[in-house]
Amino acid sequence: MARHAIERKVRWATAASYLASSGLLGVLAAVQDNGRVVEPLPGPVSSLVLALVPGLLTFVAGWKAGHTPRAEGG
Numbered sequence: 001m002a003r004h005a006i007e008r009k010v011r012w013a014t015a016a017s018y019l020a021s022s023g024l025l026g027v028l029a030a031v032q033d034n035g036r037v038v039e040p041l042p043g044p045v046s047s048l049v050l051a052l053v054p055g056l057l058t059f060v061a062g063w064k065a066g067h068t069p070r071a072e073g074g
């Protein structure tokens with residue numbers, strides 16, 4: 001079975017997802033006793049917005065990264 005390189009898009013999207021999730025968790029831990037950060041948003045909307053941040057950053061990273069060329073016949 002041939003080994004294929006991992007595409008640049010996948011590497012960048014994975015890194016963006018990790019960094020976004022870690023950053024979001026860090027921010028939430030820092031402000032957990034300060035509800036004013038998400039206070040302007042209704043409860044269900046703030047949960048949705050917080051959940052979408054890593055996904056949106058992952059999408060953007062995958063969109064911006066170029067494809068990795070593949071060898072013919074592989």
